[in-house]
Amino acid sequence: MKILVAVKRVIDYNVQIRVKEDGTGVVTDNVKMSTNPPDDNAIEEAVKIKEAGKATEVVAVTVGEEKAQETVRKALAVGADRGIHVKVDGILEPLAVSKILQKIVDKEKPDLVFMGKQAIDDDCNQTGQMLSALLNWPQATFASKIDVKDNKLEVTREIDEGLETIEINVPAIVTCDLRLNEPRYASLPNIMKAKKKPIEEIAASDLGVDVSPRLEQLKVEEPPKRKAGIKVANVAELVQKLKNEAKVI
Amino acid sequence: MAVLLIAEHNNKELRSFTLNAATAASQIDTDVHAVIIGQNSTDAAKQLSELPVVKKVLSVEGAHYENFTAENFAPVVVKLAENYSHIICSANTFGKNLMPRIAAHLDTSQVSDIIKVISPDTFLRPIYAGNAFATIKSNDAKKCVTIRPTSFDPCESTGGSAPIEKVDASEEFSNTKFIKREEIKSDRPELGTARIVVSGGRGMQSGDNFKLITEIADKLGAAIGASRAAVDAGYISNDHQVGQTGKVVVPDLYIAVGISGAIQHLAGMKESKVIVAINKDGEAPIFSVADYGLEADLFEALPQFMEELNKLNTIQK
Numbered sequence: 001m002k003i004l005v006a007v008k009r010v011i012d013y014n015v016q017i018r019v020k021e022d023g024t025g026v027v028t029d030n031v032k033m034s035t036n037p038p039d040d041n042a043i044e045e046a047v048k049i050k051e052a053g054k055a056t057e058v059v060a061v062t063v064g065e066e067k068a069q070e071t072v073r074k075a076l077a078v079g080a081d082r083g084i085h086v087k088v089d090g091i092l093e094p095l096a097v098s099k100i101l102q103k104i105v106d107k108e109k110p111d112l113v114f115m116g117k118q119a120i121d122d123d124c125n126q127t128g129q130m131l132s133a134l135l136n137w138p139q140a141t142f143a144s145k146i147d148v149k150d151n152k153l154e155v156t157r158e159i160d161e162g163l164e165t166i167e168i169n170v171p172a173i174v175t176c177d178l179r180l181n182e183p184r185y186a187s188l189p190n191i192m193k194a195k196k197k198p199i200e201e202i203a204a205s206d207l208g209v210d211v212s213p214r215l216e217q218l219k220v221e222e223p224p225k226r227k228a229g230i231k232v233a234n235v236a237e238l239v240q241k242l243k244n245e246a247k248v249i
Numbered sequence: 250m251a252v253l254l255i256a257e258h259n260n261k262e263l264r265s266f267t268l269n270a271a272t273a274a275s276q277i278d279t280d281v282h283a284v285i286i287g288q289n290s291t292d293a294a295k296q297l298s299e300l301p302v303v304k305k306v307l308s309v310e311g312a313h314y315e316n317f318t319a320e321n322f323a324p325v326v327v328k329l330a331e332n333y334s335h336i337i338c339s340a341n342t343f344g345k346n347l348m349p350r351i352a353a354h355l356d357t358s359q360v361s362d363i364i365k366v367i368s369p370d371t372f373l374r375p376i377y378a379g380n381a382f383a384t385i386k387s388n389d390a391k392k393c394v395t396i397r398p399t400s401f402d403p404c405e406s407t408g409g410s411a412p413i414e415k416v417d418a419s420e421e422f423s424n425t426k427f428i429k430r431e432e433i434k435s436d437r438p439e440l441g442t443a444r445i446v447v448s449g450g451r452g453m454q455s456g457d458n459f460k461l462i463t464e465i466a467d468k469l470g471a472a473i474g475a476s477r478a479a480v481d482a483g484y485i486s487n488d489h490q491v492g493q494t495g496k497v498v499v500p501d502l503y504i505a506v507g508i509s510g511a512i513q514h515l516a517g518m519k520e521s522k523v524i525v526a527i528n529k530d531g532e533a534p535i536f537s538v539a540d541y542g543l544e545a546d547l548f549e550a551l552p553q554f555m556e557e558l559n560k561l562n563t564i565q566k
Contacts, residue, residue, distance in 0.1 A: 011377070013512070016512070017377040017378075017512075019380075026376075026377060026380075026381055038494075094349070094358070094359070095353065095357070095358045095359070096358075098353060117494070120377070120378065120493065120513075121376065122376050123361065123362065123375065123376055123493065124359070124361045125361060125362075126348075126352070127349075128349075129319065129345075129346065129347075129348075129353070130349045130352065130359075131353075132350065133349070133351075133353035133354050134353050137424070138422070138424040138425040139320065139346075139425075140425075141319075141342075141346045142342060142346070154428065158342070158487045159342040159343075159430075159488075160341050160342045160343070160441070160488060161432040161433070161488060162430065162433045162486065162487070163430070163487070164427075164429070164431075165428040165430075165431075166318075166425060166426060166427055166428055167425075167426040168424060168425050169424040169425075177494070178481075178494065179487065213358070214357070214358035214389045215358050215360065215385050215386065215388065215389075216385070216386040216388065217384070217385055218384040218385070218386055219383070219384040220381050220382070220383050221381065222381065222382070223375070223379060223380065223381065223382050226519065226524075226538050226540075229524070229536075229538075229539045229540040229541055230540070230541060230542070231536070231544060234545075234553075235543065235545070235550050235553040235554050235556075235557055236553075236557055238525065238541055238543050238554070238557075239557040239558065239561070242502070242541070243561060246502070246523045246540065246541075248501050248502040248522070248523050248565070249502065249561070
């Protein structure tokens, strides 16, 4: 079984986001960038499946600008076998990314495609589902547990009401929740070894996919600020304030 | 052209967020039709027909719709879509799972998780865990939009009498099989719609200690929430998680206990009307969004809180 894992480069989850004064977006210059956190879980799961002898190859793919390749390199350092970097500048909508990934799937013919359930920059939560629609494959979204069986996966999904278990036939798409596993750190020797692993570069324009945007981002602004609160001295004061000032209990 | 709302239900009755999504749909166009896809869901279809904002109900029945599998739902909506300008549903796990599958089939760039309808083609949505708001205009002929339920008031649930029209089922998607659903049943209010939410974080130190929160939640008629750290640590189940990748809540009162206030948690609760933070670390970021902060050891503060509540003559429910 061959697993393709899609990873995205985003502003690191610990960075305090600043909105640009001209309202065109958020500040990304000199800001720490990392792999989208649940994409790390997707890589980890694929590598674990390979280590368990149930997959033969793990291929990491990213779609994005020059520096997006760092995310593929990181995936190689934690166990992916090779990488693909689809080069494209500017911001792509999930629909465009899923069309590009469809082309990569056509070329690579993986049995499974894994990715994070949501990117923490645009918070869209679309790409995996869109890719599975385009391929007409089954989708297991928000996965917190994956059991690989013969040509089938049993997946536990985190849903609002609790947990749901489904069985999907391969080929299939899985989008990963942060609770799926604990991503490992790359060891120094593995980081060195990863530098020798191949990354194929493909220009998005060579894939024959229309990636032109359908959405216009008219403005990005700061959310309304909460007015500063107060510290209370003790529990009695807190309850009194909630009862008589805020009038919520 | 009319707007198509996808109803969320459990085959017996509508799920409450359908009413919030209906409000959002009616702000885009007054001509709202609603599709309900399920098995033996005629009672829920009737409920849907009673929403005054809904002008027509489309009912699709089939055994393969019993468990809301997106692979089975999407073709039904895609087929209906030619008559509609917009497809709308809630941005909860139901809609998040389903809508992109529809949008991709329609070759439409979806607008996710909107918090405001500015015009029929322009919407406000949070990005970066709510640390920025983006105004997005869709240039697609057909628009697929998911709405953040807590940002729209529920519509009236009675008084309407829309006609119910049967629509043919589509074929079953055979590569996805439902096995089971483990729903945690509780007599408490739903987390997404509760007036008060009491949440615990890593500071609770164990699942057992959550009983301190349960006790207060019962007294206040509140729902119980949790930070991701508390769920990851196994103190409480995932359906309680509040945050960027969990649930977004906007209660009148949110009490955060032993929660430091990571950006990802704040994303799920900072629109709450009144926020209380109880934390022994006075520098914890949760205090930056709290209206009332109490710097204290929660294991002393929570029993005292319960005592003080017991002294009150009345508690709002």
